[in-house]
Structures are given as C-alpha cells and as structure tokens.
Amino acid sequence: MSDIRININNKTYVLEHDSAQTHHAIAELDFSVHPHQFVCLVGPSGCGKTTLLNMIAGLDKHYDGEISMGRPEHVPTIGYVFQNPRLLPWHTVRQNIELVFADRAPATLINNLLESMQLLEAQHQYPERLSLGMQRRVAIIRAFAIDPDILLMDEPFVSLDAPTARQVRSLLSSLWRQRPHTVLFVTHDLREAIALADRLIFLSPSPMRIVSDIQVDIARDQRHDESQIEAFRERLLGNHPEISGLL
Template identity: 80%
Template sequence: MSDIRIRIDNKTFALPNAADQRHHAIAELELVVHPHQFVCLVGPSGCGKTTLLNMIAGLDRHYDGRIDMGTAGKNPSIGYVFQNPRLLPWLSVRQNIEVVFQQAPPAALIDSLLDSMQLLDAQHQYPERLSLGMQRRVAIIRAFAIDPDILLMDEPFVSLDAPTARQVRSLLYSLWLKRPHTVLFVTHDLREAIALADRLIFLSPSPMRVISDIEVPIARDRRHDEAFTESFRQQLLQNHPEIGGLL
C-alpha cells in the first residue's frame, strides 16, 4: 500500500422527519494517512467521525470528493471494529471469528490471536456469557484475523470502565505492534489517543474539517507511563488552544 488520500468536499444527509432539510456533515476535509500508521481521529460527539469511517469503508458512497486507498486500483481489505461489538449470538467466540473467512479458517492464527487477547479459555462460550470488555476483544480479533490493509476502529472502548478500557487498550496495542496495520481509530478521549497514536487528527464540529494534525513524539516504551502521557496532554492543550473546545 501507499498513502491513503482523503478529500471530502461535501457530505450532507436528510434530517429525520424533515425531507426538505439536510444536515451538512463534512466540508473541505483533506487527510493523508501513511502506510502502517496508527492515526487517531479526535473530535466531539456527533461531529461526523463515524460517517467518515463509513465512507472510507465503502458503506456510504453519497458524497462529493475522492478517497484513494493507495492500493493501485485494487480493492483493499478492510477490518472494521464498530462501537457495538456486533457478535452473532448463536455462534461461539471462535465461530464469530471463523465466520469472516470464505475458506477454511486458519486455526493456528486464530489460536494465536485468542491467546494474545487472553480469550483462549473462553473460545467456546457464547456472547451472552461474556462481559462487554470480552466482547470487544472478540470484535478486535475478528477484524485483525483477515490481516486487513486498513483497520477502522470506531470508539471500540466506549462505555467500558477505566480499568477494563486500559486493559483492552494495552492488549490491542501489543497486538498491533506484532502485526502493524494502517489504523484509523475514532475517539473523543485525548488520553486514549495519546496512548495509542502516531498522529492525532483533531476534527471540528459539523460541518467537520481538520483543525490540527499533530505527531505524537512519545516513544513506544513510554506509552504505559500515565504521568508522562498526562504531561504531554497538558503541553498539547497549552500549545494548541484550538483543540480544547473539541474534547
């Protein structure tokens, strides 16, 4: 893959119960994502982050603009982790992962991913028996299992309590370091973004556009140091006052 180049000139959609009115979701948004980068999209709730991911995934094609996926005309493989884990309740953990494969599922790979996410002992359980944190880990494995060119993650840790979110975030980060993919990760949690990202893209309220594009200079082995990342967060807010109102 080469760079992913995104230019959205205009994206609107009809408002519920008001067919003659349209919501202006995105305008004049430009973004370049480099191969194997972990990019966090940070912005207020409702600004259009999920809409942008759906457009990148090809689930929404009704917009003015262009998205060049950097795959020389070939359709890239895309893994998508939604806000809701979307597990099939009649399938076990392992079967929910195997279902994404068109041919025989790679047993060794699935075993390795289950082990990385500490789910080997739960592989034959059904979703209703799992905590929300465990369900989210299954959803992450399912997206990673196909070895996607691009991994889209839409607030995958939302509604988790802080200790569980830290645990799952750490497991995700360890998995990504072993198998780097180009990641676009949506969040409105700046601490979470700093802990994960190579770059932070700050997005405005709708119509959404890029406000700031900031590199995260923290070494990978320092990301677990909450005091260190908090110091960077404070420095970031001081040096870029324009982003304070977006959080």
C-alpha cells in the same frame, strides 16, 4: 501496505426525522494517512467521525470528493470494528471469528490472536456469557484475523470502565505492534488517543474540518506510563488551545 488519501469537498445527508432538511456533515476535509500509521481522529460527538469511517469503508458513497487507498490495481482489504461488537449470539467466540473467512478458517492464526487478547480459554463461550470488554476484544480479533490493509475502529472502547479500557487498549497496542496495520481510530478521549496513536487529527463540529494535526512523540515502550501521557496532554492543550473545545 496501503496509504489513504481523503479529499472530501462536501458531504450532506437528509435528516431521518425531517426529510425536508439536510445536515452538512463534512466540508473541505483533506488529509493522508501513511502505510502502517496509527491515526486517531478526535472530535466532539456528532461531528461526523463515524460518517467518515463509513465513507472510507465504502458503506456510504454519497459525497462530493475522492477517497483513494493504495495503488489503483490493488483493492485493499478493510477491517472494521464498530462501536457495538456485533457478535452473533448463537455462535461461540471462535465461531464469530471464523465467520469472516469464506474458506477454512486458519486455526493457528485464530489461536494466536485469542491468546494475544487473553481469550483462548473463552473461545467456546457464547457472547451472553462474556463481559462487554471481552466482547470488544472478540470484535478486535475478528477484524485483525483477515490481516486487513486498513483497520477502521469506531470508538471500540466506549462505555467500558477505566480499568477495563486501559487493559483492552494495552492488548490492542501489543497486538498492533506484532501485526502493524494502517489504522484510523475514532475517539473523543484524548488520553486514549495519546496512548495509542502516532498522530492525532482534531476535527471540528459539523461541518467537519481539520483543526489541528499533531504527531505523538512518546516512544511506544513508554505509552504504559500514565505520567508520560498526562505530560504530553498538558503540553498539547497548552500549545494548542484551539482543541480544548473539541474534547
């Protein structure tokens, strides 16, 4: 089990199109995530959510501050689901999942995950034969397969149509209940965040700061009820008008 402690004083980077200019992405960002907590980071496009996930994953180490995870003597395993599924087109579904294992891949575990995500019958197909929703499910399986201490998910359902997104969210929620992990999930879809999260952290436009930090008190077995989601959303927007401009 791993908690995450984030204290970023400052994060800037040079703009790709103009090396003489810098972008101030994050300022004074301070929060913690407890073990097995599912946290959604909600904020406008371009506010720095992906940058933050890359920093947590260790892909970006150029910032002023500190990110700590778990105990000092334990280096946590991190799974990352990117916006793009990033499947190798010359490998089958099953082979794409097996790639994350240095040694022999655990066949029973992969079978169980494929079944949980309703992909067992598609395991020998190549990515080009899959819908985008199916590709995204493969990417989720690949991240879960390594049994990560921390799972980072960067808008994994973006560009899916509403019915497909609901189906994949439901499958993800079911899989997470079976195998709880500490999750940081980036989205700009408030209904999606409410359906999935224990906690919602609302982030400002860059330089990114926390605007509100809200607990979701809907029971997990009621998250399939869209009326419950909508009622919570209306209460949330009514009680916290400051978040309306962030969506």
